Amino acid sequence: MARQSRISTRLSAAGLERLGAARLADLLIEEGAGNANLKRRLRLELAAQAGPDVLALEIDKRLTALAAARTRVSWRKRGELIEDLTAHRRMIVERLAPETPGEALAVLIRWFDLYPGLSIRVKDAKGELSAAFEAAAPDLFTLAETAGGEALRDLVDALRRRPQDYARWISSAGEAFGPLTARRLLDGLDVSTRKTPAGRNLLRRLADRAGDLDLWLSLVTPEQAGSPDVAADIARR
Structure with missing residues:
Protein backbone atom coordinates (compact mmCIF):
# COMPACT_ATOMS: atom_id res chain seq x y z
CA MET A 1 0.00 0.00 0.00
CA ALA A 2 1.39 3.39 -1.01
CA ARG A 3 2.37 5.64 1.82
CA GLN A 4 0.09 8.67 2.04
CA SER A 5 1.71 12.10 1.87
CA ARG A 6 1.16 14.44 4.77
CA ILE A 7 1.17 17.43 2.42
CA SER A 8 -2.38 18.60 1.76
CA THR A 9 -3.47 19.37 -1.79
CA ARG A 10 -6.26 21.61 -0.56
CA LEU A 11 -5.95 25.10 -2.04
CA SER A 12 -4.73 27.60 0.53
CA ALA A 13 -2.30 30.49 0.69
CA ALA A 14 0.14 28.38 2.69
CA GLY A 15 -0.10 25.51 0.22
CA LEU A 16 0.50 27.74 -2.77
CA GLU A 17 3.50 29.34 -1.09
CA ARG A 18 5.18 25.93 -1.19
CA LEU A 19 5.11 26.06 -4.98
CA GLY A 20 7.54 28.95 -4.92
CA ALA A 21 7.37 32.34 -6.61
CA ALA A 22 8.80 31.15 -9.93
CA ARG A 23 6.27 28.35 -10.38
CA LEU A 24 3.37 30.57 -9.34
CA ALA A 25 4.50 33.22 -11.81
CA ASP A 26 4.59 30.62 -14.60
CA LEU A 27 1.07 29.45 -13.72
CA LEU A 28 -0.28 33.00 -13.67
CA ILE A 29 1.31 33.83 -17.02
CA GLU A 30 -0.12 30.64 -18.49
CA GLU A 31 -3.61 31.29 -17.13
CA GLY A 32 -3.49 34.98 -18.00
CA ALA A 33 -2.87 34.17 -21.65
CA GLY A 34 -6.47 32.97 -21.92
CA ASN A 35 -8.08 35.19 -19.30
CA ALA A 36 -8.15 38.90 -20.12
CA ASN A 37 -9.48 39.92 -16.71
CA LEU A 38 -6.72 38.05 -14.90
CA LYS A 39 -4.11 39.60 -17.17
CA ARG A 40 -5.46 43.08 -16.43
CA ARG A 41 -5.54 42.33 -12.70
CA LEU A 42 -1.91 41.25 -12.77
CA ARG A 43 -0.98 44.48 -14.56
CA LEU A 44 -2.82 46.44 -11.89
CA GLU A 45 -0.96 44.65 -9.12
CA LEU A 46 2.38 45.34 -10.81
CA ALA A 47 1.39 48.99 -11.26
CA ALA A 48 0.43 49.26 -7.59
CA GLN A 49 3.86 47.98 -6.65
CA ALA A 50 5.42 50.69 -8.81
CA ALA A 69 -15.56 51.11 -27.04
CA ARG A 70 -18.72 50.87 -29.11
CA THR A 71 -19.18 47.10 -29.36
CA ARG A 72 -22.37 45.69 -27.89
CA VAL A 73 -21.88 43.48 -24.83
CA SER A 74 -24.03 40.36 -24.81
CA TRP A 75 -25.44 38.74 -21.70
CA ARG A 76 -22.70 36.11 -22.00
CA LYS A 77 -19.98 38.75 -21.64
CA ARG A 78 -21.80 40.94 -19.13
CA GLY A 79 -20.44 39.07 -16.13
CA GLU A 80 -16.85 39.41 -17.34
CA LEU A 81 -17.32 43.14 -17.84
CA ILE A 82 -18.79 43.64 -14.37
CA GLU A 83 -15.94 41.60 -12.89
CA ASP A 84 -13.48 43.86 -14.72
CA LEU A 85 -15.23 47.01 -13.49
CA THR A 86 -15.30 45.72 -9.93
CA ALA A 87 -11.60 44.85 -9.98
CA HIS A 88 -10.69 48.36 -11.12
CA ARG A 89 -12.98 49.96 -8.54
CA ARG A 90 -11.41 47.92 -5.78
CA MET A 91 -7.92 48.92 -6.87
CA ILE A 92 -8.97 52.57 -6.76
CA VAL A 93 -10.49 52.27 -3.30
CA GLU A 94 -8.13 49.80 -1.67
CA ARG A 95 -4.77 50.62 -3.23
CA LEU A 96 -4.90 54.13 -4.71
CA ALA A 97 -7.05 55.93 -2.13
CA PRO A 98 -4.77 55.28 0.87
CA GLU A 99 -1.88 56.89 -1.03
CA THR A 100 -3.60 59.74 -2.89
CA PRO A 101 -7.25 60.16 -1.84
CA GLY A 102 -7.87 63.20 -4.03
CA GLU A 103 -6.59 61.47 -7.15
CA ALA A 104 -8.53 58.35 -6.20
CA LEU A 105 -11.76 60.35 -6.05
CA ALA A 106 -11.06 61.85 -9.48
CA VAL A 107 -10.36 58.41 -10.95
CA LEU A 108 -13.45 56.92 -9.32
CA ILE A 109 -15.57 59.70 -10.82
CA ARG A 110 -14.18 58.73 -14.23
CA TRP A 111 -15.17 55.15 -13.40
CA PHE A 112 -18.74 56.32 -12.74
CA ASP A 113 -18.61 58.32 -15.98
CA LEU A 114 -18.61 54.99 -17.82
CA TYR A 115 -22.19 54.25 -16.83
CA PRO A 116 -24.14 56.10 -19.57
CA GLY A 117 -22.17 54.51 -22.39
CA LEU A 118 -22.19 51.07 -20.83
CA SER A 119 -25.91 51.20 -20.15
CA ILE A 120 -26.43 51.58 -23.90
CA ARG A 121 -23.95 48.88 -24.94
CA VAL A 122 -24.64 46.20 -22.33
CA LYS A 123 -27.56 43.81 -22.50
CA ASP A 124 -28.64 44.04 -18.87
CA ALA A 125 -32.16 42.68 -18.49
CA LYS A 126 -31.47 41.65 -14.88
CA GLY A 127 -30.11 45.06 -13.88
CA GLU A 128 -26.71 43.67 -12.88
CA LEU A 129 -24.78 46.56 -14.40
CA SER A 130 -26.94 49.13 -12.61
CA ALA A 131 -26.51 47.19 -9.38
CA ALA A 132 -22.71 47.23 -9.76
CA PHE A 133 -22.69 51.03 -9.92
CA GLU A 134 -25.17 51.37 -7.07
CA ALA A 135 -22.98 49.06 -4.98
CA ALA A 136 -20.04 51.40 -5.64
CA ALA A 137 -21.86 54.51 -4.39
CA PRO A 138 -20.72 54.14 -0.75
CA ASP A 139 -17.10 54.07 -1.94
CA LEU A 140 -17.59 57.26 -3.93
CA PHE A 141 -19.10 59.22 -1.08
CA THR A 142 -16.69 57.80 1.48
CA LEU A 143 -13.86 59.30 -0.56
CA ALA A 144 -15.82 62.53 -0.93
CA GLU A 145 -16.08 62.82 2.86
CA THR A 146 -12.34 63.47 3.12
CA ALA A 147 -11.80 65.21 -0.22
CA GLY A 148 -10.17 68.59 -0.51
CA GLY A 149 -11.74 71.46 -2.39
CA GLU A 150 -10.30 70.68 -5.82
CA ALA A 151 -11.25 67.00 -5.69
CA LEU A 152 -14.76 67.84 -4.51
CA ARG A 153 -15.19 70.25 -7.42
CA ASP A 154 -14.71 67.27 -9.73
CA LEU A 155 -17.67 65.61 -8.03
CA VAL A 156 -19.76 68.79 -8.22
CA ASP A 157 -19.08 68.90 -11.97
CA ALA A 158 -20.12 65.25 -12.28
CA LEU A 159 -23.38 65.94 -10.42
CA ARG A 160 -24.08 68.87 -12.70
CA ARG A 161 -23.49 66.76 -15.82
CA ARG A 162 -25.61 63.78 -14.79
CA PRO A 163 -28.07 64.71 -12.05
CA GLN A 164 -30.42 61.81 -12.67
CA ASP A 165 -27.77 59.13 -12.21
CA TYR A 166 -26.21 60.80 -9.19
CA ALA A 167 -29.58 61.27 -7.49
CA ARG A 168 -29.96 57.49 -7.62
CA TRP A 169 -26.43 56.88 -6.38
CA ILE A 170 -26.95 59.29 -3.48
CA SER A 171 -29.87 57.10 -2.43
CA SER A 172 -27.57 54.06 -2.59
CA ALA A 173 -24.77 55.63 -0.56
CA GLY A 174 -26.21 54.82 2.84
CA GLU A 175 -24.38 56.14 5.88
CA ALA A 176 -21.23 56.77 3.82
CA PHE A 177 -22.69 60.10 2.70
CA GLY A 178 -22.90 62.54 5.59
CA PRO A 179 -24.58 65.94 6.00
CA LEU A 180 -21.40 68.02 5.84
CA THR A 181 -20.40 66.64 2.45
CA ALA A 182 -23.96 67.05 1.20
CA ARG A 183 -23.82 70.71 2.23
CA ARG A 184 -20.48 71.21 0.49
CA LEU A 185 -21.90 69.74 -2.70
CA LEU A 186 -25.02 71.90 -2.46
CA ASP A 187 -22.86 74.98 -2.03
CA GLY A 188 -20.95 74.06 -5.18
CA LEU A 189 -24.04 73.81 -7.38
CA ASP A 190 -25.54 76.96 -8.89
CA VAL A 191 -29.15 77.95 -9.49
CA ARG A 209 -28.86 64.41 3.29
CA ALA A 210 -27.84 67.86 4.52
CA GLY A 211 -30.89 68.12 6.77
CA ASP A 212 -32.01 71.32 5.02
CA LEU A 213 -35.79 71.15 5.35
CA PRO A 228 -49.86 60.83 -1.57
CA ASP A 229 -46.28 59.59 -1.20
CA VAL A 230 -44.78 63.09 -1.25
CA ALA A 231 -47.53 64.46 1.00
CA ALA A 232 -46.78 61.73 3.53
CA ASP A 233 -43.07 62.51 3.27
CA ILE A 234 -43.77 66.20 3.93
CA ALA A 235 -45.91 65.30 6.94
CA ARG A 236 -43.11 63.19 8.40
CA ARG A 237 -40.77 66.16 8.23
Whole structure:
Protein backbone atom coordinates (compact mmCIF):
# COMPACT_ATOMS: atom_id res chain seq x y z
CA MET A 1 0.00 0.00 0.00
CA ALA A 2 1.39 3.39 -1.01
CA ARG A 3 2.37 5.64 1.82
CA GLN A 4 0.09 8.67 2.04
CA SER A 5 1.71 12.10 1.87
CA ARG A 6 1.16 14.44 4.77
CA ILE A 7 1.17 17.43 2.42
CA SER A 8 -2.38 18.60 1.76
CA THR A 9 -3.47 19.37 -1.79
CA ARG A 10 -6.26 21.61 -0.56
CA LEU A 11 -5.95 25.10 -2.04
CA SER A 12 -4.73 27.60 0.53
CA ALA A 13 -2.30 30.49 0.69
CA ALA A 14 0.14 28.38 2.69
CA GLY A 15 -0.10 25.51 0.22
CA LEU A 16 0.50 27.74 -2.77
CA GLU A 17 3.50 29.34 -1.09
CA ARG A 18 5.18 25.93 -1.19
CA LEU A 19 5.11 26.06 -4.98
CA GLY A 20 7.54 28.95 -4.92
CA ALA A 21 7.37 32.34 -6.61
CA ALA A 22 8.80 31.15 -9.93
CA ARG A 23 6.27 28.35 -10.38
CA LEU A 24 3.37 30.57 -9.34
CA ALA A 25 4.50 33.22 -11.81
CA ASP A 26 4.59 30.62 -14.60
CA LEU A 27 1.07 29.45 -13.72
CA LEU A 28 -0.28 33.00 -13.67
CA ILE A 29 1.31 33.83 -17.02
CA GLU A 30 -0.12 30.64 -18.49
CA GLU A 31 -3.61 31.29 -17.13
CA GLY A 32 -3.49 34.98 -18.00
CA ALA A 33 -2.87 34.17 -21.65
CA GLY A 34 -6.47 32.97 -21.92
CA ASN A 35 -8.08 35.19 -19.30
CA ALA A 36 -8.15 38.90 -20.12
CA ASN A 37 -9.48 39.92 -16.71
CA LEU A 38 -6.72 38.05 -14.90
CA LYS A 39 -4.11 39.60 -17.17
CA ARG A 40 -5.46 43.08 -16.43
CA ARG A 41 -5.54 42.33 -12.70
CA LEU A 42 -1.91 41.25 -12.77
CA ARG A 43 -0.98 44.48 -14.56
CA LEU A 44 -2.82 46.44 -11.89
CA GLU A 45 -0.96 44.65 -9.12
CA LEU A 46 2.38 45.34 -10.81
CA ALA A 47 1.39 48.99 -11.26
CA ALA A 48 0.43 49.26 -7.59
CA GLN A 49 3.86 47.98 -6.65
CA ALA A 50 5.42 50.69 -8.81
CA GLY A 51 3.55 53.48 -7.03
CA PRO A 52 0.27 55.43 -7.06
CA ASP A 53 1.11 57.46 -10.17
CA VAL A 54 1.71 54.31 -12.20
CA LEU A 55 -1.41 52.66 -10.78
CA ALA A 56 -3.58 55.69 -11.60
CA LEU A 57 -2.22 55.68 -15.15
CA GLU A 58 -2.90 51.96 -15.59
CA ILE A 59 -6.47 52.32 -14.33
CA ASP A 60 -7.06 55.36 -16.50
CA LYS A 61 -5.88 53.47 -19.59
CA ARG A 62 -8.55 50.85 -19.02
CA LEU A 63 -11.27 53.40 -18.28
CA THR A 64 -10.38 55.26 -21.48
CA ALA A 65 -10.60 52.05 -23.50
CA LEU A 66 -13.99 51.18 -22.02
CA ALA A 67 -15.28 54.70 -22.67
CA ALA A 68 -14.16 54.58 -26.30
CA ALA A 69 -15.56 51.11 -27.04
CA ARG A 70 -18.72 50.87 -29.11
CA THR A 71 -19.18 47.10 -29.36
CA ARG A 72 -22.37 45.69 -27.89
CA VAL A 73 -21.88 43.48 -24.83
CA SER A 74 -24.03 40.36 -24.81
CA TRP A 75 -25.44 38.74 -21.70
CA ARG A 76 -22.70 36.11 -22.00
CA LYS A 77 -19.98 38.75 -21.64
CA ARG A 78 -21.80 40.94 -19.13
CA GLY A 79 -20.44 39.07 -16.13
CA GLU A 80 -16.85 39.41 -17.34
CA LEU A 81 -17.32 43.14 -17.84
CA ILE A 82 -18.79 43.64 -14.37
CA GLU A 83 -15.94 41.60 -12.89
CA ASP A 84 -13.48 43.86 -14.72
CA LEU A 85 -15.23 47.01 -13.49
CA THR A 86 -15.30 45.72 -9.93
CA ALA A 87 -11.60 44.85 -9.98
CA HIS A 88 -10.69 48.36 -11.12
CA ARG A 89 -12.98 49.96 -8.54
CA ARG A 90 -11.41 47.92 -5.78
CA MET A 91 -7.92 48.92 -6.87
CA ILE A 92 -8.97 52.57 -6.76
CA VAL A 93 -10.49 52.27 -3.30
CA GLU A 94 -8.13 49.80 -1.67
CA ARG A 95 -4.77 50.62 -3.23
CA LEU A 96 -4.90 54.13 -4.71
CA ALA A 97 -7.05 55.93 -2.13
CA PRO A 98 -4.77 55.28 0.87
CA GLU A 99 -1.88 56.89 -1.03
CA THR A 100 -3.60 59.74 -2.89
CA PRO A 101 -7.25 60.16 -1.84
CA GLY A 102 -7.87 63.20 -4.03
CA GLU A 103 -6.59 61.47 -7.15
CA ALA A 104 -8.53 58.35 -6.20
CA LEU A 105 -11.76 60.35 -6.05
CA ALA A 106 -11.06 61.85 -9.48
CA VAL A 107 -10.36 58.41 -10.95
CA LEU A 108 -13.45 56.92 -9.32
CA ILE A 109 -15.57 59.70 -10.82
CA ARG A 110 -14.18 58.73 -14.23
CA TRP A 111 -15.17 55.15 -13.40
CA PHE A 112 -18.74 56.32 -12.74
CA ASP A 113 -18.61 58.32 -15.98
CA LEU A 114 -18.61 54.99 -17.82
CA TYR A 115 -22.19 54.25 -16.83
CA PRO A 116 -24.14 56.10 -19.57
CA GLY A 117 -22.17 54.51 -22.39
CA LEU A 118 -22.19 51.07 -20.83
CA SER A 119 -25.91 51.20 -20.15
CA ILE A 120 -26.43 51.58 -23.90
CA ARG A 121 -23.95 48.88 -24.94
CA VAL A 122 -24.64 46.20 -22.33
CA LYS A 123 -27.56 43.81 -22.50
CA ASP A 124 -28.64 44.04 -18.87
CA ALA A 125 -32.16 42.68 -18.49
CA LYS A 126 -31.47 41.65 -14.88
CA GLY A 127 -30.11 45.06 -13.88
CA GLU A 128 -26.71 43.67 -12.88
CA LEU A 129 -24.78 46.56 -14.40
CA SER A 130 -26.94 49.13 -12.61
CA ALA A 131 -26.51 47.19 -9.38
CA ALA A 132 -22.71 47.23 -9.76
CA PHE A 133 -22.69 51.03 -9.92
CA GLU A 134 -25.17 51.37 -7.07
CA ALA A 135 -22.98 49.06 -4.98
CA ALA A 136 -20.04 51.40 -5.64
CA ALA A 137 -21.86 54.51 -4.39
CA PRO A 138 -20.72 54.14 -0.75
CA ASP A 139 -17.10 54.07 -1.94
CA LEU A 140 -17.59 57.26 -3.93
CA PHE A 141 -19.10 59.22 -1.08
CA THR A 142 -16.69 57.80 1.48
CA LEU A 143 -13.86 59.30 -0.56
CA ALA A 144 -15.82 62.53 -0.93
CA GLU A 145 -16.08 62.82 2.86
CA THR A 146 -12.34 63.47 3.12
CA ALA A 147 -11.80 65.21 -0.22
CA GLY A 148 -10.17 68.59 -0.51
CA GLY A 149 -11.74 71.46 -2.39
CA GLU A 150 -10.30 70.68 -5.82
CA ALA A 151 -11.25 67.00 -5.69
CA LEU A 152 -14.76 67.84 -4.51
CA ARG A 153 -15.19 70.25 -7.42
CA ASP A 154 -14.71 67.27 -9.73
CA LEU A 155 -17.67 65.61 -8.03
CA VAL A 156 -19.76 68.79 -8.22
CA ASP A 157 -19.08 68.90 -11.97
CA ALA A 158 -20.12 65.25 -12.28
CA LEU A 159 -23.38 65.94 -10.42
CA ARG A 160 -24.08 68.87 -12.70
CA ARG A 161 -23.49 66.76 -15.82
CA ARG A 162 -25.61 63.78 -14.79
CA PRO A 163 -28.07 64.71 -12.05
CA GLN A 164 -30.42 61.81 -12.67
CA ASP A 165 -27.77 59.13 -12.21
CA TYR A 166 -26.21 60.80 -9.19
CA ALA A 167 -29.58 61.27 -7.49
CA ARG A 168 -29.96 57.49 -7.62
CA TRP A 169 -26.43 56.88 -6.38
CA ILE A 170 -26.95 59.29 -3.48
CA SER A 171 -29.87 57.10 -2.43
CA SER A 172 -27.57 54.06 -2.59
CA ALA A 173 -24.77 55.63 -0.56
CA GLY A 174 -26.21 54.82 2.84
CA GLU A 175 -24.38 56.14 5.88
CA ALA A 176 -21.23 56.77 3.82
CA PHE A 177 -22.69 60.10 2.70
CA GLY A 178 -22.90 62.54 5.59
CA PRO A 179 -24.58 65.94 6.00
CA LEU A 180 -21.40 68.02 5.84
CA THR A 181 -20.40 66.64 2.45
CA ALA A 182 -23.96 67.05 1.20
CA ARG A 183 -23.82 70.71 2.23
CA ARG A 184 -20.48 71.21 0.49
CA LEU A 185 -21.90 69.74 -2.70
CA LEU A 186 -25.02 71.90 -2.46
CA ASP A 187 -22.86 74.98 -2.03
CA GLY A 188 -20.95 74.06 -5.18
CA LEU A 189 -24.04 73.81 -7.38
CA ASP A 190 -25.54 76.96 -8.89
CA VAL A 191 -29.15 77.95 -9.49
CA SER A 192 -29.13 76.48 -13.00
CA THR A 193 -29.48 73.04 -11.41
CA ARG A 194 -33.06 73.95 -10.51
CA LYS A 195 -34.04 74.38 -14.15
CA THR A 196 -34.66 70.70 -14.90
CA PRO A 197 -36.72 68.05 -13.09
CA ALA A 198 -33.62 65.85 -12.77
CA GLY A 199 -31.68 68.75 -11.28
CA ARG A 200 -34.38 69.53 -8.76
CA ASN A 201 -34.57 65.88 -7.78
CA LEU A 202 -30.80 65.84 -7.24
CA LEU A 203 -30.98 68.96 -5.09
CA ARG A 204 -33.82 67.46 -3.08
CA ARG A 205 -31.74 64.33 -2.38
CA LEU A 206 -28.80 66.49 -1.32
CA ALA A 207 -31.02 68.70 0.85
CA ASP A 208 -32.39 65.60 2.52
CA ARG A 209 -28.86 64.41 3.29
CA ALA A 210 -27.84 67.86 4.52
CA GLY A 211 -30.89 68.12 6.77
CA ASP A 212 -32.01 71.32 5.02
CA LEU A 213 -35.79 71.15 5.35
CA ASP A 214 -36.44 74.61 3.91
CA LEU A 215 -34.51 73.83 0.74
CA TRP A 216 -36.15 70.43 0.45
CA LEU A 217 -39.64 71.95 0.71
CA SER A 218 -38.80 74.69 -1.79
CA LEU A 219 -37.97 72.02 -4.37
CA VAL A 220 -41.32 70.23 -4.10
CA THR A 221 -43.61 71.33 -6.92
CA PRO A 222 -47.37 71.75 -6.38
CA GLU A 223 -47.96 68.67 -8.52
CA GLN A 224 -45.57 66.62 -6.38
CA ALA A 225 -47.10 67.95 -3.17
CA GLY A 226 -50.42 66.52 -4.31
CA SER A 227 -48.93 63.03 -4.56
CA PRO A 228 -49.86 60.83 -1.57
CA ASP A 229 -46.28 59.59 -1.20
CA VAL A 230 -44.78 63.09 -1.25
CA ALA A 231 -47.53 64.46 1.00
CA ALA A 232 -46.78 61.73 3.53
CA ASP A 233 -43.07 62.51 3.27
CA ILE A 234 -43.77 66.20 3.93
CA ALA A 235 -45.91 65.30 6.94
CA ARG A 236 -43.11 63.19 8.40
CA ARG A 237 -40.77 66.16 8.23
